[in-house]
Amino acid sequence: MTDALLDTLFSQSAVGLHVLDTDLRVERVNSLSDAVAPERIVGLHFTEAYRLHDPEESDELLRGVLESGVPVLNHVIRGQLMGAPGPDRSLMVTVHRLDDPSGRPLGLLAAVVDINEREKSRDRVDALAAVRRNVGHSLDMEAICEGFVRALVPRFADFTVVEVVDDVLRGSSAPLSPVGSDVPLRRAAQLGPDGDTPVGVTRRLPAGTPYALAANDLRPRLVRLGPDTPWLDSDPVAGHMVEAIGAHSLIVAPLKLHGAFLGLVSMYRCPGSEPFDERDLTFALTAAAHAALSIETSRRYARDHVIASTVQRRLLPQYNGTRIAIETAHVLLPGRNSGCWFDTIGLSGARTALIIGNVAGHGLQTAITMGQLRTALHALAGLDLDPDEVLARLNDTADRLARERRSLPPGDSLHRQPLTATCLYAVYDPFTRTCTVARAGHPGPAAVDPDGRPVALDVPEGPPLFSDDSAPFATATVELAEGSVLAFFTGSLLSDDQSVTRVQDALAYPDRPLQELCDAVVYNLPAETHPDGAALLLARTGVVPPDRVATWELAHDRTTPAIARTLVRDRLEGWNLGEETIEATELIVSELITNAVRYGTPPLHLRLLLDRTLTCEIHDTSPVAPHLRHARTVDEGGRGLFIVSQLATHWGTRYSVDGKALWTEQEVPPDEVS
Numbered sequence: 001m002t003d004a005l006l007d008t009l010f011s012q013s014a015v016g017l018h019v020l021d022t023d024l025r026v027e028r029v030n031s032l033s034d035a036v037a038p039e040r041i042v043g044l045h046f047t048e049a050y051r052l053h054d055p056e057e058s059d060e061l062l063r064g065v066l067e068s069g070v071p072v073l074n075h076v077i078r079g080q081l082m083g084a085p086g087p088d089r090s091l092m093v094t095v096h097r098l099d100d101p102s103g104r105p106l107g108l109l110a111a112v113v114d115i116n117e118r119e120k121s122r123d124r125v126d127a128l129a130a131v132r133r134n135v136g137h138s139l140d141m142e143a144i145c146e147g148f149v150r151a152l153v154p155r156f157a158d159f160t161v162v163e164v165v166d167d168v169l170r171g172s173s174a175p176l177s178p179v180g181s182d183v184p185l186r187r188a189a190q191l192g193p194d195g196d197t198p199v200g201v202t203r204r205l206p207a208g209t210p211y212a213l214a215a216n217d218l219r220p221r222l223v224r225l226g227p228d229t230p231w232l233d234s235d236p237v238a239g240h241m242v243e244a245i246g247a248h249s250l251i252v253a254p255l256k257l258h259g260a261f262l263g264l265v266s267m268y269r270c271p272g273s274e275p276f277d278e279r280d281l282t283f284a285l286t287a288a289a290h291a292a293l294s295i296e297t298s299r300r301y302a303r304d305h306v307i308a309s310t311v312q313r314r315l316l317p318q319y320n321g322t323r324i325a326i327e328t329a330h331v332l333l334p335g336r337n338s339g340c341w342f343d344t345i346g347l348s349g350a351r352t353a354l355i356i357g358n359v360a361g362h363g364l365q366t367a368i369t370m371g372q373l374r375t376a377l378h379a380l381a382g383l384d385l386d387p388d389e390v391l392a393r394l395n396d397t398a399d400r401l402a403r404e405r406r407s408l409p410p411g412d413s414l415h416r417q418p419l420t421a422t423c424l425y426a427v428y429d430p431f432t433r434t435c436t437v438a439r440a441g442h443p444g445p446a447a448v449d450p451d452g453r454p455v456a457l458d459v460p461e462g463p464p465l466f467s468d469d470s471a472p473f474a475t476a477t478v479e480l481a482e483g484s485v486l487a488f489f490t491g492s493l494l495s496d497d498q499s500v501t502r503v504q505d506a507l508a509y510p511d512r513p514l515q516e517l518c519d520a521v522v523y524n525l526p527a528e529t530h531p532d533g534a535a536l537l538l539a540r541t542g543v544v545p546p547d548r549v550a551t552w553e554l555a556h557d558r559t560t561p562a563i564a565r566t567l568v569r570d571r572l573e574g575w576n577l578g579e580e581t582i583e584a585t586e587l588i589v590s591e592l593i594t595n596a597v598r599y600g601t602p603p604l605h606l607r608l609l610l611d612r613t614l615t616c617e618i619h620d621t622s623p624v625a626p627h628l629r630h631a632r633t634v635d636e637g638g639r640g641l642f643i644v645s646q647l648a649t650h651w652g653t654r655y656s657v658d659g660k661a662l663w664t665e666q667e668v669p670p671d672e673v674s
Helices: 002-012 055-068 116-134 141-152 210-217 230-234 236-245 278-315 364-381 387-406 499-506 514-523 560-574 579-599 640-647
Strands: 016-020 026-029 050-052 072-081 089-099 105-114 159-165 185-191 221-224 249-257 260-269 326-333 340-346 352-359 421-429 434-440 446-448 476-479 485-489 534-541 549-554 604-610 613-620 650-656 659-667
Touching: 050 055, 055 072, 055 089, 055 105, 089 116, 116 141, 116 278, 141 159, 141 185, 141 278, 185 260, 210 221, 210 249, 210 260, 221 278, 230 236, 249 278, 260 278, 278 364, 326 340, 326 352, 326 514, 340 364, 340 534, 352 364, 352 485, 352 534, 364 387, 364 421, 387 421, 387 434, 421 485, 446 499, 485 499, 485 514, 499 514, 514 534, 549 560, 560 579, 560 604, 579 604, 579 613, 579 640, 579 659, 640 650, 640 659
Parallel strands: none
Antiparallel strands: 016 026, 016 105, 050 072, 072 089, 089 105, 159 185, 159 260, 221 249, 249 260, 326 534, 340 352, 352 421, 421 434, 434 476, 446 485, 485 534, 549 604, 604 613, 613 659, 650 659
């Protein structure tokens, strides 16, 4: 009965049963494979009967059971039955010791189960989980492709290459299938045995290859590779790579979405791995679909970012613009944010407004909001207001923009996006060599004197734009030596408390060209401090050259206009200006001084300033400003400011604590400015 039971067990069991003696040699074995007869196994050491990846480990495991009697359950090894065709497989081994009635070891019973398909299924599940974990959490296409190949190698493939249509990497729409052979693909990521083709190279798909076929009909290809594979001759790049890594099996899966071709995923298996099968093909399609969706999301973001960045740069000043008493330079570092901006605006009296700000967020709407704020600042700057008043009125504009956004329909995506912005507004006056600064939630400026020593700038911080804080804005005024350098920057450049110190250290050589100082500040900061982009504006202070300005204190009586006309003509002739400019200036000065004598209060000052334009300023201590009137035909007066407005390019009134200045600007022909 016992012999019959054993014969039945060994002949009908689906599990490979092995009886081993104390020397671990096979004494009895059931039929394991049609290709290998049991008689060939009997008498061999267990590690000889199987081609094991680690025979020493298996030998140690078996001897441990023989010595201790403690069974080993469900231990997974890699190997293949001696003489069986094909690559190694995953085998699960359970080992029990066989004892006689007295407890003396007689040998071992080893049960071997082929779990290769189960292990492959688990590897596919693990690889798909890794794809979902590594891909889709970034908007950077390079990171997406690198995460994809890391998920596949070595869980599913030995070598994986991701190629993306070159235009798609730049944010352009993917071409519809079928694609022509002239569409270049760029290698975005690869992982596995070292190949000769580096990441970043482009290629076109030769016709008659599985790569071209998959690109044309958007269907995957499962291909056996070998020395006699015919299409390798028509694709030397792929042929050389296949030879270099020794690949014997290939799956080419298209990266596709809604009929558009985004690129290809090529997965290779090399010696020691089983060839791909049809179930692997199904997995490859699922993984490629997940990667394609993430790549398309990244492409849309890249396209939107390119548009937003283009709008941002078009809205920013296209040149620094040289001014008579100040030099400026800037650096705009690209990044995810599209809302940082800077500006320099010429004001009356040779003053310059220096502005920097940032709208939080990215995308086209952020750039548009930045443009709205910048446009409002240009209008406010023309009113000659103090910096704190400019920011207060800019904040009113920001509140209106916020109300408009809140009034959008709830289904609009912008309805749920809050607005946040900061701004710094400074005005430099070359005649007093002072800089007056106010800030709305923005980092304060840094400054160094002409010797490179830091200058203390304690600017009170006001509330950010779009905030509910109604605290007033305040200003700080600092007197600067000629040749000092001011640095204005967005908050993304300030990674820690030492950032301002690093900026000042970079500016410690203020006699260097200003653009070089801009670059030095960037070099002195860690590269990771500005992933969202940043703006830096530098200004070197100066004074108005004495030969470009003339100032007179005039008597407050009726003869003053005539005297002023004489003074003006003498000065403008000394500047070699043309007669037309001189006559227009005489008339402007005559009208303004007549107005000041009639309605203003002494003392009365006249100042001429020659830059790219000719500026006339009349100062008096009266707070009352004249206004433009439209005189009727029979009126005897009321035409003075109308005449001034026709002769001058710009004109306005600037108030101060000791009165006001009525100013005009006239265009001067370039050939008249020496």
